[in-house]
Amino acid sequence: MGAIEPREFLLLAPEIFLAVAGMVVLAVGSIGRGLAHRTTALISLVSLAVVGALVLTVQGPAVGGEAILAGMFMIDGYALFWKGIFLLATALTIVLSMRFVEEGGYPAGEFYALLLFATTGMLFMASGFNLLSIWISLELMALSSYILAGYFKRERRSNEAALKYFILGALSSGILLYGISLLYGATGTVQLTELAARLPAAMAAEGMLVSLGWLLLAIGLFFKVAAVPFHVWTPDVYVGAPTPVTAFLAVGSKAAAFAILVRILYQGLAPLLVEWQIVVAAVAVVTMIWGNLAAVTQSNVKRMLAYSSIAHAGYVLIGVLAATEDGLWAVLFYMLAYSFITLGTFATVILLERREYAGETYADYAGLARRSPFLAAMMLIFMLALTGIPPTGGFFGKVYLFAAAVQSGWTWVAVVGVLMSAVSLYYYMGIVVYMYLRDAEDDTPTPLPSRLLAGAIGLCAVITVLLGILPGPIVELAKASLLQLP
């Protein structure tokens, strides 16, 4: 390990800038109470844009892959792709939150600052190249998320969600850290490349220690991506948390967890490929079956979406499992498409929520096609995309994932994925049936409360459809953002 150059800190300018921006938002929010929700939201959006520009200009030239700060972080194309997803997801989350924050009557600065801190953690996660730096970034994201889930502090459901999320999160964090310590014990390093280099020898000497170590590490991450049976927190937290936070958890936090799961499995644990593939396969299959079947009987839309997000984690795990370049770029493409689809879905749910939690059951969607043709059409697009029906990004996402699995010989897992996609048609189309075929109690048109939000929904829908018609450019981008494979 050579000496650390100051230049290496410069390369982390986007992350540092975002952390500072979060503090500024916090300060501004505490000074001006009246208009603070607008100002802070604006500052947050602008700083996200600046960070995006910084990522491109400062880290862009290093896409070839550059390890910095003694191998703590890695700047490469893979990290950049994920950072793009995180920044877009956070920006859309802020747009989704504005009305909520305004009407909720809670301090706005805290909300946006916590979002920015969580995003900072996610950016570090994408670049994390050392189990410890990864763990600390993960905690930064997780701790911010716990508070965000409990943001409606006078609401019992919100409190409940935060507490559950925190306690179970702490448990999983402990498991994760325990796994890291076992790996360190067996190999004497937590840096990913060195880990990969020392693993074969360690396997021979301390096989049990290594196996337990990586397994506990993986379980900690399975918890974050909400894979069965480590999903138990998901339905309650998704339903209890304010809906924009739910969207953020379903997209940002899940994507960040996948970013590090893939990097650790592909780069740090590459020598154990055969061993972890079986576990990932088992978890993927159980997750897809459980998530989809449990979603079928839900009557609450947010709860259904929670199970749906569990099921989608299962699909992505299929791509992770493939451990080929095809699988990797399929995961990247899928997560990008999934982010827009899911954010659009939640944005529609937000528009329909009357007051904090009302308007969440399937029955509340009855006759929506007549009350608000726009929202019904948007929701239709998102439901088709979540099922994986062309011409939407969800279709190509699933095709790429399943094809990658088939090509690497995991056909039976892909078959389960296809069968479960068929099951998912049932509950996604349930909403469509309510929207288009059931009559509402009253036919008064639902006004669009916020043009900004409606615009965000429209944007998500357009991107969803575009990804289903012209997936090429994003596929090329994802192919240019691959990791060094084992």
Next chain:
Amino acid sequence: MLDLLWLVALLPFLGAALGAVLGPRVDKRWTTAVALGAPGLSLLLALGCIFEYVRNVSPEPFQSVCYTWSAAGFDGYMAHEGGYQRFFVYMNLFMGSMLLLVLGSNYLVTFVGWEGVGLCSYLLIGFYYEEKFPPYAGRKAFIVNRIGDFAFLVGLFALVSRFGTLDYRTIFSAVAASPEAMGEPYLLGMSFAGFVGLCLFIGAMGKSAQIPLYVWLPDAMAGPTPVSALIHAATMVTAGVYMVVRSNAIYQLAEGVSGLVAIVGALTAIFAATIGLAQTDIKKVLAYSTVSQLGYMFLAAGLGAYSAAIFHLGTHAFFKALLFLGSGSVIHAMGGEQDLTKMGGLKERLPSTYRTMLIGTLAISGVPLLSGFFSKDQILAAAWGGSKPLWVVGWLTAGLTACYMTRLLLLTFHGEFRGSEEQREHLHESPPVMTWPLWVLATGAVVAGYVGIPRLGQFDIHVFDRFLSPVLLEVGHHGEAHHASVAVELALMAASVAIAAAGIWLAWKIYGAARGLEGGRGWAERYPAVHRALVNKYWVDEAYDATVVRGTWASARGLYRFDAGVIDGLVNGFRHVTVGTSMLSGFFDKYVVDGLVNLVGWLTQAGSRVFRRLQTGLVSQYAMVVVAGMLVLVFFVVLFR
């Protein structure tokens, strides 16, 4: 400019989407602006592309720009059917699909366009869906086309399984590289080229209304007249010809199937022409005439005279669209009347319509110096070189064509008016907005033939051949049909002029002067059996109804019983299993996980308020699940590592 070619097909789709979104609520002017703006821009782009293509012919064969002619041609005159937003949405959708069909550089894109135009055809035939017949005709067209599409799809599967791609250039160069491999036995005693060629041809039979799948086209006349002119005469129905010509590399290696194409084409040509002799609905006559002319095109394609087929396709688009629009003008003037027996003597009241339709009639009859003469002559010359019996059939058809077209013209415009007084009052020439497209098309019907003036001695112009040359590969041993000597060519021309004159003379003899319907009635009495057969269109529809339709119904009923009894039983069984499992896992979450939780909650409710607020039982249950899951995985890995 050529880079923007994709926009040509996209623009009409955008127009359709925009039109559909705007809906019927917006002002009509907006609908019209969108409906005309999108294809208009598309037309400009297409013209730009053609111009650039002609100016600097690039070494790489640029695909199929020439075919945008036919599609671009109708952009202009669809403007003149006022109104319906639904109509324009369908029309834009149709144009987008048609452009996709002809611009596609592989079979798959072509197939998507193919299905798209099929859908639009169905929607537009059944446009007046409140009446009884049009929706039925729409369904008939759709179902009959489905038979062809199925075969087309099978052909595509065969191509994919052999070449791994559907790209035209890749497939054709692979075919050209190894003609022997294409000839090896493949399936059902056919060679690969033969099998694929047959499948594609069956697809073309459906779309281009050839025996035995032609029955939908005459009924398709139930749609609005501009639709008949554009879709069911000029553009969509020629897609089958386009596809066969496009696949010429395959057909050149499949002599048997090519022969079949030629025979089916010739039979269709004469068969439909005879039916056309006795029909009394003005649009039906034109429909059978279209079927007959499409038969000509297949005759040419089957004989390997691919450029002649496309040439006739182009000239036919002009005069047939002209005739259809002219008939539309007549029907409009007659207040919706389509029956020839109620017309007559319209010449004075509809001068422009009469003159333009006269030009169209002369062109389709093959009168020298008009477009139909040149293209038909090329086909007949090819037939002479290829097979004498087919030439005879084609030659006779030319006479029949001249005869029934002259009959139509005489019954409509000459003699005494036979309609009601009310209709006589109503008679008027159509407004200029309807007549000037007629004149544009009439000009086309006159001059379109000159791009393909036949080879006579030194005068080898053949602009059209050269335009198509990148598409028409030379594969195997025989290319374009052998060219006859000047003397033979002149003799053939004379023969076709003679038979056309004979046809016109015969029609004049029967229906001419003031004789009108009376003359026809006399002939019908003299040959009652022939007349009945022709009027009833050889009872083909009835025969299909008795066999295919009823057979399908019967087997459908049988299958339904099987379905209701056996399959539904199975499906329901599966459904019960799925719902059951789903409920089980739901129950597990709800009662075992949540149930434990609720039990604790219930206990706490009974016990302590403080306890309930903290709800510690809930999280501990969750934590238990996580730890249990962890232990299972640990056990799993420890056991099997």
